[in-house]
Amino acid sequence: MQRGILGRHWTEAKQRRINYLGEIRSKKFVAKFNKACNYLSSGLKWSEVAEDSARDSTPSPVQAPRGFLSARVDEKGRLKLPSAITQYLAGLGESRVFVTTLNGSTARIYPLSAWRQAETMLEEAGDDADVREDVAFIAYHFGADSDIDPQGRVLVPTDLRRTLKLENEQVFLRCFKQRIDVIGRDVYEQRLAKAMEGLDDKLQTLEKKGLR
Numbered sequence: 001m002q003r004g005i006l007g008r009h010w011t012e013a014k015q016r017r018i019n020y021l022g023e024i025r026s027k028k029f030v031a032k033f034n035k036a037c038n039y040l041s042s043g044l045k046w047s048e049v050a051e052d053s054a055r056d057s058t059p060s061p062v063q064a065p066r067g068f069l070s071a072r073v074d075e076k077g078r079l080k081l082p083s084a085i086t087q088y089l090a091g092l093g094e095s096r097v098f099v100t101t102l103n104g105s106t107a108r109i110y111p112l113s114a115w116r117q118a119e120t121m122l123e124e125a126g127d128d129a130d131v132r133e134d135v136a137f138i139a140y141h142f143g144a145d146s147d148i149d150p151q152g153r154v155l156v157p158t159d160l161r162r163t164l165k166l167e168n169e170q171v172f173l174r175c176f177k178q179r180i181d182v183i184g185r186d187v188y189e190q191r192l193a194k195a196m197e198g199l200d201d202k203l204q205t206l207e208k209k210g211l212r
Contacts, residue, residue, distance in 0.1 A: 062088060062092050064175035065082075065084035065175055066175075068172045068174050068183075069084060069172070069173045069174070070170060070171075070172060070173075071170070071172075071173055072168075073161060073166045073169055073171055075167060075168045077157070077158060077167065079153060079156050079182065080152060081154065081173070085180060086148065089148065094111040094112065094113065094148075095148050096112050096145060096147050097109050097111055097145070097148065097154055098145055099144060099145075099154060099156055099157060100140075100143025100144075100157075100160065101160060102138060104163070104164075105164065105187050106164075106182065106183050106187060107156065107161075107164055107166065107183075108179050108180070110178075110180075111178070111179075114178040114179055118139075119136075122135060122139075142157060142159055142163065144157040165184055166184050169184060169185060170185050172185075
């Protein structure tokens, strides 16, 4: 009889163990299932966030500084670019430029990417091919490539700076049509005087056309 009681207790203990193990396995399964659901949910949310972040991180066009900026060409022909212009060029990813003139009175600094576009235009065939060739000839006669040094300086070629009388002089810079114009003081003052002539009439004409 004692052996029967012991056998019954052993059977009950075994059943409780089986039930306990089954309960543990069930809890583990539920935990794993919930973890998988959370993982998938977080993955979907993360992909949505990543897509939104990618849209938000799309770089906006680099804005050129507005207005005229004063600078100086030193006795060695180095032009110290204002910080606004160096930042603009850095934003374009440009560290090398082409410095020249096309009109014999104003220097131009072209980011190389912009000058390549100008080269393509000047090299195109057409009825005005001779005109294009002449302008290209002037550009290459006076022009040269220049690196932007760590101090934000570019070298103005010797013939160019002497012809335009820019050596050791103040100059005025403006960003215009993907290039940077470099205007000497004399030319700047002449251009300013011309712009001031009949200014009221010029303004009224443009206001009638929508200028605010």
